[in-house]
Amino acid sequence: ELIPQEYFKEIFAKKREKRIKKINFVNSTSTNKNKLEDIISHGLNLLIVGETIGKKSVKLNTYYADSSNKFREIICKYFLNIDTITPDSPGKLEDLLLKNKIGLTDFCKDKTHGKDIEVSNEEALQYIETIKQKIIQYKPKIVAINGRCGNLNKNLLKKFFNAKGELYFGKQDFELKGCDTIFYLLPSTSKRANKVKKVKQDFIKLDNLSSTDNITCWKKMAEIIK
Structure with a gap:
């Protein structure tokens, strides 16, 4: 049968x-x-958006844990006015930031930082939409995007800001429907970003051939939110 x-x-x-x-x-x-929870709430003065999560951050369960990144040094000195908090106390920096109305998140929440990282066009659009929805929901006064260091972030940022030309550091001519948030693009806090040239003149004035550094740009951001 x-x-x-x-x-x-x-x-x-x-x-x-x-x-x-x-x-x-x-x-x-x-x-x-690979996921770190967002440090976010309503009433933020500043939401800092990174690119991806570092492998050391995943291991220690805390943001910006790699010593090759100057984020902790910059944020503690200029934003919190305290000594640098080391990553061996997970949650300590994040709690202090939230108390000071500063939040943290990343574009690619499900990927760890590395040279081999790949993001499809479909994934990029999904990441951008997720970030925009968070911003609309929580309505921070200012969003500062950390870095335009790697090619991944350059592509993401051009899509995020609908930019056709070159992106310059400083306040962006961009509005997000559903909130009054002001957007800034800042140089990466990575040690690789020591020389910064493409800066808007209304943010930090530079001579034609001179450059600044990432610490100067972040220090300016700290002054703006105070």
Whole structure:
């Protein structure tokens, strides 16, 4: 007796469903493992948006844990007026920032920083939409985007600001429907970004061939929110 064709279709469908569930479980486990919770609330004076999560940050469960990044030094000295808080006290810096109405998040919440990082156009648009929805929901007074260091962030930022030309550091001519948030683009707090040339003149005045550094730009941001 021949076995009905529908029998095989049902078996293959069940196997396919089981395989998809397994893939989704692996992906969600990987995503959760690499994720740092947003430091965000209503009434923020400043929301700082980074690119991706550093591998050391994932390991220690705290933002900007890598010593090659000057973020902790800059934020503690110029924004909080305290000694640098080291990453071996997870949550301490984040709690202090929130008390001072400063929040933290990243574009790519499910990816860790590295040279091999790849983001498809579809993913980029999804990340941008997620960030914009957070901003509309929480309505921070100012959003400062940390960095235009790697190619990933350059592409994301051009899409985020709908920019056709070159992006300059400082206040951006960009409005997000649904909130009155003011947007700033700041140089990366990475040690690689010591020389900064493309700065708007109404933010920091530079001579034609001179440059500034990332600390000077972030110090200016600290003055703006005070």
